[in-house]
Amino acid sequence: MSNIILQNLEKLGVSLPQAAAPAANYVPYVKTGNQLFISGQLPMQDGKIAKTGKVGADLSVEDGIEAARLCAINLLAQAQAATGDLSKIARLVKIVGFVNSKGDFGDQPKVINGASDFLVAAMGEAGHHARSAVSAGALPFNAAVEIEAIFELVDN
Amino acid sequence: MSNIILQNLEKLGVSLPQAAAPAANYVPYVKTGNQLFISGQLPMQDGKIAKTGKVGADLSVEDGIEAARLCAINLLAQAQAATGDLSKIARLVKIVGFVNSKGDFGDQPKVINGASDFLVAAMGEAGHHARSAVSAGALPFNAAVEIEAIFELVDN
Amino acid sequence: MSNIILQNLEKLGVSLPQAAAPAANYVPYVKTGNQLFISGQLPMQDGKIAKTGKVGADLSVEDGIEAARLCAINLLAQAQAATGDLSKIARLVKIVGFVNSKGDFGDQPKVINGASDFLVAAMGEAGHHARSAVSAGALPFNAAVEIEAIFELVDN
Numbered sequence: 001m002s003n004i005i006l007q008n009l010e011k012l013g014v015s016l017p018q019a020a021a022p023a024a025n026y027v028p029y030v031k032t033g034n035q036l037f038i039s040g041q042l043p044m045q046d047g048k049i050a051k052t053g054k055v056g057a058d059l060s061v062e063d064g065i066e067a068a069r070l071c072a073i074n075l076l077a078q079a080q081a082a083t084g085d086l087s088k089i090a091r092l093v094k095i096v097g098f099v100n101s102k103g104d105f106g107d108q109p110k111v112i113n114g115a116s117d118f119l120v121a122a123m124g125e126a127g128h129h130a131r132s133a134v135s136a137g138a139l140p141f142n143a144a145v146e147i148e149a150i151f152e153l154v155d156n
Numbered sequence: 157m158s159n160i161i162l163q164n165l166e167k168l169g170v171s172l173p174q175a176a177a178p179a180a181n182y183v184p185y186v187k188t189g190n191q192l193f194i195s196g197q198l199p200m201q202d203g204k205i206a207k208t209g210k211v212g213a214d215l216s217v218e219d220g221i222e223a224a225r226l227c228a229i230n231l232l233a234q235a236q237a238a239t240g241d242l243s244k245i246a247r248l249v250k251i252v253g254f255v256n257s258k259g260d261f262g263d264q265p266k267v268i269n270g271a272s273d274f275l276v277a278a279m280g281e282a283g284h285h286a287r288s289a290v291s292a293g294a295l296p297f298n299a300a301v302e303i304e305a306i307f308e309l310v311d312n
Numbered sequence: 313m314s315n316i317i318l319q320n321l322e323k324l325g326v327s328l329p330q331a332a333a334p335a336a337n338y339v340p341y342v343k344t345g346n347q348l349f350i351s352g353q354l355p356m357q358d359g360k361i362a363k364t365g366k367v368g369a370d371l372s373v374e375d376g377i378e379a380a381r382l383c384a385i386n387l388l389a390q391a392q393a394a395t396g397d398l399s400k401i402a403r404l405v406k407i408v409g410f411v412n413s414k415g416d417f418g419d420q421p422k423v424i425n426g427a428s429d430f431l432v433a434a435m436g437e438a439g440h441h442a443r444s445a446v447s448a449g450a451l452p453f454n455a456a457v458e459i460e461a462i463f464e465l466v467d468n
Contacts, residue, residue, distance in 0.1 A: 027442060028442070033347075037462075038442060093186050094193045094195075099294075102415065105293075108295070113180045129182055130186045130195040131195050131196065134254045134296075136293050137411075137417075138293070138418065286341055286342045286349040287336075288458065289336070293415070293449040
């Protein structure tokens with residue numbers, strides 16, 4: 001699948017960044033059996049958090065969508081770092097998206113679509129995933145969005 | 157197990173609704189190995205969200221319990237849609253329940269019991285599950301509760 | 313690995329408490345395949361919640377770190393109860409840490425390090441894990457932190 005994902009990314013004009021180092025004492029991914037767990041990713045771009053603040057208050061929904069897309073790009077970058085070769089990814093299983101918002105915000109699905117749409121565009125059929133989208137009370141470093149993921153790896 | 161669950165649901169006076177379509181660009185469930193991941197379910201009833209607002213403020217704890225129960229019914233409806241036959245479900249593994257509340261609310265366990273009690277009533281021993289219950293900062297469309305689940309499937 | 317963990321805990325001056333009973337109608341852990349899912353743990357000590365309140369407001373970040381460490385001790389206590397023998401734990405896979413805070417808090421990674429640092433100290437290399445750290449809108453009984461975990465079990 002590697003070539004397909006890389007071709008799709010090229011069409012999308014996206015080059016995967018270097019996988020971000022974790023913000024603390026943990027690791028960015030763990031493989032167990034056929035599952036690859038990726039730690040919660042922030043909307044990092046060029047080594048810093050590109051979107052901070054509360055979506056729907058400090059930031060527009062469109063900004064939130066872009067933040068979610070950046071989280072998804074970083075998820076794929078971690079999957080690349082974990083596997084060395086994206087063809088070892090069988091499919092995306094699930095994401096959980098946390099939006100930084102005030103208590104009256106209700107457009108989490110629209111925001112996390114920024115990630116879902118990108119992942120399906122990049123991975124095709126294999127990018128379809130289960131999902132939960134909620135607001136967090138607050139997020140690390142005031143990031144606008146945080147997203148974690150589980151991928152399924154191909155059998156060895 | 158199918159007959160048992162269906163018999164239990166009949167005793168409980170619950171008929172599974174048609175599985176709700178996702179609110180965005182993702183899928184309601186993904187199977188990987190023996191695991192079935194169900195996307196976060198809202199308290200849908202008759203095609204619309206039956207309970208909106210903040211539990212403990214706009215809504216009573218009892219309303220929250222009913223919302224959690226509706227989420228659980230929708231989780232089972234998705235499991236039915238995913239398997240075509242609930243006898244393919246070996247057990248419930250885990251749920252995460254997100255309650256829509258203000259910052260001073262502490263009765264998340266009582267609210268999410270609305271789901272846990274229903275799932276154990278419907279599935280019997282196989283319905284016992286690990287669980288986290290927290291408040292979200294806010295939920296999609298101001299839903300009162302959102303719950304996601306992992307089921308274990310029987311070996312093929 | 314049991315002896316190593318027990319030796320490490322002794323060096324750390326930590327004795328595992330009796331695994332806490334769940335606050336509601338669910339079970340503290342479920343095994344499925346090689347995975348052990350532990351329910352969200354609160355900062356229990358001597359049978360009660362030792363740290364309550366909002367980190368960064370009612371509580372210092374240092375209090376939050378200690379709360380996270382207590383959650384992690386309870387996660388290990390549950391793993392001990394689940395396996396009867398910690399040598400059956402192959403590794404820690406992932407934790408999700410929920411911090412009780414106001415909307416302007418951004419030090420979730422530092423707080424959840426209280427758990428991550430302890431787990432690596434107790435488990436060594438096998439303790440490295442994927443992680444998400446977010447704030448909840450509120451937590452059960454006003455607990456300062458709640459953490460859930462997935463462990464990988466050794467093959468039978």
